[in-house]
Amino acid sequence: MLTLLGPWPDSATGATLRFDTHLDSSLIASPSVPAPRPAPSHETEKILMDSLTSMGKNGAEATLHEIEAFLESHPKFRLAQLIHGDLLLSKGRPITDIGNIEGVSGPEIKEKVQGLREEARRRTGRYLNPPDPDTLPGYLIRPGRERTWFIVVEMGSSRLYLYENKKGRFWLRGDFYASVGKNGFPKQSEGDQKTPIGVYRIVGNIPADDLPDRYGAAAFPVDYPNAWDKRLGRTGHGIWIHGVSSDTYSRPPHSSDGCIAMANEDLLTIKKILAIPGTPVIITEQASWMKPAAINGRRLAFEEQFERWRRDWESRDRTRYARHYSRSFQSRSENRSAWLHQKALVNSGKRYIRIGISDLAILGYPGEPDTVEVVFAQDYRSNNYNSRSKKRQYWRLEKTKPGRERAGRKDENAEGVWRIVYEDAF
Template identity: 55%
Template sequence: MQRSFSLVFLSAFLYFVLGFEPTTGVTLILDTHLNNIPSHPQQHSPLAHETEKTLMDSLHAIRERRLDAALDGIETLIGTHPEFRLAQLIYGDLLLSKSQLITSIGNWPNAPRDKILGLREEARQRVKHYLHRPYSILNNRHRNAQELDTLPGYLIRVGKNLGQAVIMDIGQSRFYAFENHGAGIRLRGSYYASVGKNGFPKQSEGDQKTPIGVYLTVGSIPSDKLPDRYGVAAFPVNYPNEWDSRFGRTGHGIWIHGVPSNTYSRPPFSSDGCIAIANEDLLSMKDILAVPNTPVIIAEHVPWIDRREITARHGQFETQFDRWCRDWESQNHSRYAKHYSKEFQNETKNRASWLQSKRNINAEKRHIRVEVSNLSILGYPGERNTLVVIFDQDYRSNNYNRRSRKRQYWRWERNKTREAEDNPKDGVWRIVYEGSF
């Protein structure tokens, strides 16, 4: 059957959702910042979820004025996912445009305005990632993961014992899952996700904001132990972490969880502070999130940099980290102390008390050996030039041996003039927090 659609609808859709600026009448031009977008979408990767792929194909068909194809795709989508509210909204507008002129997206007079605006924003965020994906795929030789030309700048090194890490890019409403396959870090999946309705960063109990920082998963909660609002599973993280506590941030119960059974996804800013992901997407990476101590990096914006630059960065830092280990073994207190910032503070000690404690302990040692394994180095979002370092430590001496997992925060600090001879660069990495867990 021949279908006819309103070009006014097409014009409005391109403007409100795809970001294309209509001119007078129905002639359309691209907004200036999209002029370099190719006429065809980026090739879908094998990791692209079929649900989002179908939605993006339909939106692209609208962009190309192939509205029959768009309607077919949306009909297929709501046939398999009738709870997908964004798809239902687009479907309704496509049908309505056949019988009347419409001038915006969500032409339902009785629909709550905030709901319509939330769905529009979800569409924008999905399309923005689709058109401006921050990476290219180098190869697909690995069945479940892809090697990329760039990586998030926060993933400096992921230890083999951790094996995986996830990153939430709030500005893009995007949740990335990565795996360490020995030869390097690869992308496991990319998913649309929602965060706190009041944005970020979290500061206090009940502020309905999402924290910014580096966290670790601390377990999992199955669906039969959860209210429906949290979906098929929940994975709590250790907010507030030691850095949050240092700055007096309060609150609790920050989870990565699913969505209610009556919806497929939620608008970008709609949770009470947690990260909410479509149930089928959450289940697809359950094996990653269920592993205790999986790093969870939450950032306002995720910079993507060349893989070779990542390698250079961790090489530069590891030289300094190795020097800390050797200076500790040397029992030269002055050299060891230089690695600790004047702003060092952990749960029980400041710099002076920490160093005095180490001096007292080392006075009883004839020798010290420190071996480090499973080293992970992660950039800390929201903190300039700050790294979180997680590692297994094997400490041995003549009268005490201990294996432990440690976490340190290192910060790049400017050199003073008298240090310039020893450190010709304009700064040095120093420890501002150290503790075991």
């Protein structure tokens, strides 16, 4: 009998759980259809996980037949092939781990088996311990009106989540297994084979006909390095969401050169959404899952500070305006001192300034403590100059120094004060 040890959770035998893993393709064609939980468009992962977790009830022989039937329709699913081999071996002797490689030499084979073991851990972990359906990734603070779809990649669990924004509310529309960089994360430099952590946007769509086979059914580049990466001196390029080669179904969790790789059938399920330019892609190690009410409280607290910044800019009071900018502030070309000096010169010729804000979007920035990315349309009006532009800012919650008097300072609280650490127009 096959004994599931090592990578398998204690509850992996005898468990039967519902697992809606994939996007209902009808929702892509008709996104106005109200459905908080769409049925999966296919159940490849669910079928495999159901077979494994029911082994304690059905026995190894029944599971073997189920895996054989599964491989008839998915012959390139390497993890299923490995499990099938283990089940055959278990007829003659106990197997204590996935991928029995006793007597097998060669580091390459051992490395491949270890990658498949880790894939089994990630898939089973998600199957048995899904996120609370009443929570959201805490990065989804305010979607803005321009964007309908949001992607969150949680590298620690090898999952890609797809959320739909419907009138300011988020609905989970897809949940997929995904692989990332061979050397983990976060990306820092060209060629390090790591996946970046941050907030990115899809900027391209490369069809399969224009790609080498290893990139699969399509590729969707993101804008790494973004403005924040460049501020921190990070280098590299060519971070994509793409498929896998035609000789396999999926890849181990850490197997790309830094890109996010999905099974081709999963990629094709959401291809139309990935093809929308500007779709946000939030890449994190481990998402902070929060109740919507808690996220809303965070949003309101930040928006209050953001509104103060807008009013203080209109006031043309340099001191009031300056207090919103961190000592570590840096634009594309100016530090805090140069930025404030230039603003003072401009404001000296103004009798009034009016700042209009629209299409405000706020996303938490993973990998940076208490940092948010803010994007908005700005309508600038004054007595001698008018303009409209798109603005991007990064704000950080800076801790208040111990003993500092906060009386009368509405922009400060027990947690600290939000200040701008980067700003540009695009």
